[in-house]
Amino acid sequence: MILIENMLAATDPMQHVIPHTLFHVGPMAFTNHMLMLLVAAALLAVGFPLMARNYPMVPSGVRNLVESLMVFIRNEVAKPSLHEHTDRFMPFIWTVFFFILVNNLLGLVPLDPLSVLILGRGHIVGPATAGMSVTAGLALVSFFVIHVAGIREQIAHQRHHGRSGGSAVLMGIVMYFHGLVPAIPGILGVILFVPFLGLELLGAAVKPFALCIRLFANMLAGHVVLASLLVLAPAIHNIADLGLSVPVILGCAALSCLELFVAFLQAYIFTFLTCMFIGAAVSPQH
Amino acid sequence: MRTLTKMCAPVFLVGLCVQSQALAQAEHGSANPVQVDPWQAGFAIAVFVLLLIILSSFAFKPILGALQKREDFIRDSLEQAKKDRESAEQRLKDYEQKLNEARAEATAIVDEGRRDAEVVRKKIADEAEKDATAMVERAKREIGIATETAVKEVFAMSARLATDAASRIIRKELNPADHERLVAESIEELDKLSLN
Numbered sequence: 001m002i003l004i005e006n007m008l009a010a011t012d013p014m015q016h017v018i019p020h021t022l023f024h025v026g027p028m029a030f031t032n033h034m035l036m037l038l039v040a041a042a043l044l045a046v047g048f049p050l051m052a053r054n055y056p057m058v059p060s061g062v063r064n065l066v067e068s069l070m071v072f073i074r075n076e077v078a079k080p081s082l083h084e085h086t087d088r089f090m091p092f093i094w095t096v097f098f099f100i101l102v103n104n105l106l107g108l109v110p111l112d113p114l115s116v117l118i119l120g121r122g123h124i125v126g127p128a129t130a131g132m133s134v135t136a137g138l139a140l141v142s143f144f145v146i147h148v149a150g151i152r153e154q155i156a157h158q159r160h161h162g163r164s165g166g167s168a169v170l171m172g173i174v175m176y177f178h179g180l181v182p183a184i185p186g187i188l189g190v191i192l193f194v195p196f197l198g199l200e201l202l203g204a205a206v207k208p209f210a211l212c213i214r215l216f217a218n219m220l221a222g223h224v225v226l227a228s229l230l231v232l233a234p235a236i237h238n239i240a241d242l243g244l245s246v247p248v249i250l251g252c253a254a255l256s257c258l259e260l261f262v263a264f265l266q267a268y269i270f271t272f273l274t275c276m277f278i279g280a281a282v283s284p285q286h
Numbered sequence: 287m288r289t290l291t292k293m294c295a296p297v298f299l300v301g302l303c304v305q306s307q308a309l310a311q312a313e314h315g316s317a318n319p320v321q322v323d324p325w326q327a328g329f330a331i332a333v334f335v336l337l338l339i340i341l342s343s344f345a346f347k348p349i350l351g352a353l354q355k356r357e358d359f360i361r362d363s364l365e366q367a368k369k370d371r372e373s374a375e376q377r378l379k380d381y382e383q384k385l386n387e388a389r390a391e392a393t394a395i396v397d398e399g400r401r402d403a404e405v406v407r408k409k410i411a412d413e414a415e416k417d418a419t420a421m422v423e424r425a426k427r428e429i430g431i432a433t434e435t436a437v438k439e440v441f442a443m444s445a446r447l448a449t450d451a452a453s454r455i456i457r458k459e460l461n462p463a464d465h466e467r468l469v470a471e472s473i474e475e476l477d478k479l480s481l482n
Binding site for chain 2: 018028
């Protein structure tokens with residue numbers, strides 16, 4: 001009975017989405033979300049190099065499926081924002097998209113009930129992107145890439161105009177932050193520069209929050225809704241229990257389809273926004 | 287309004303995190319999904335960066351290279367196809383122009399031939415008409431001469447016969463010189479009559 005309750009999330013819907021400690025490495029806890037990150041990374045680190053080996057001119061089968069996603073991200077998501085810089089950022093953009101997508105999809109696979117059945121212990125696996133620590137980490141990476149790319153572009157611009165060494169770096173950083181503030185002509189521009197810079201810096205800090213919260217909240221909500229619905233499915237003791245169990249299970253199946261869509265959608269949105277922010281940082285004129 | 291939202295959002299989120307953490311710890315004493323664990327976040331960053339390095343080196347660069355190569359190939363093929371099409375269109379235009387010129391030339395040759403033939407035909411017809419007219423004239427002349435000769439012979443014979451008859455009547459024998467003189471006078475009179 002406990003096994004079934006574990007499998008159906010009958011005790012607490014939140015138990016399926018929060019990180020659970022598997023073991024400790026010194027003072028640090030190694031959680032099931034971290035394990036899922038490793039599994040997703042391993043799948044990608046093995047799968048993509050295998051796919052890239054002897055890459056044909058015209059791909060077929062799984063290569064074709066994955067390539068269609070890669071081409072979509074490159075041509076429809078990245079290129080409109082990054083323009084001529086697109087291919088420079090594509091390894092990062094593709095890694096962001098596929099890492100989030102695989103984590104989202106792994107969160108949908110019912111691995112936890114399987115671990116209960118096989119190992120007799122639950123919460124070994126879990127949806128990593130439904131944990132805010134993971135999405136915050138990914139958002140921080142995006143934040144770092146966005147601003148470093150913007151500053152590097154400004155440094156390259158300064159070097160192109162004859163500056164070199166530390167002067168180019170310093171001027172690049174100054175010009176990057178100066179470029180954040182919209183140009184206002186006249187004395188008003190001078191007066192409003194500092195408050196506007198403050199607002200823009202605040203905006204730059206909010207962007208990774210937006211990325212982090214959006215992904216985390218959507219994935220968490222989907223899993224919690226599914227788990228909450230499963231709480232309604234009672235263990236079948238007699239024919240009357242079927243009246244409740246069958247609609248609940250059918251509803252869960254329908255919601256899982258929606259979650260499958262949300263998994264792709266959230267990976268797309270995170271990637272799209274990251275591309276947009278990088279594009280705004282490296283080519284403010286666009 | 288947008289700026290105000292931007293300003294308030296971090297404050298709100300930090301507040302939400304703190305409140306949720308406090309609530310979760312108070313109610314369940316378990317981990318809070320809204321709580322950010324720096325160790326977990328750092329682990330996620332490390333895994334991501336490691337994955338990025340592996341995929342960039344062993345997967346995405348070769349795939350990106352293949353995609354760029356394919357794009358270049360498609361672009362080159364399209365450009366080549368465009369050039370070939372333009373060249374073919376130009377050739378078609380040239381051939382059509384040449385064909386039209388050849389057709390015009392052929393038409394001109396045929397027209398010239400027709401004109402020449404017409405001239406030759408007309409010339410031949412004219413010559414034939416001329417020859418025919420000349421032949422008719424000649425024939426008329428010959429007929430006239432023959433007629434005249436015949437008439438003269440008839441008159442001469444008639445005059446001779448008449449003279450013979452008259453001499454027989456008057457029983458007087460004409461000498462050959464008178465006879466010839468009478469015949470010539472008769473013929474002259476006949477000519478005068480015929481001219482009148």
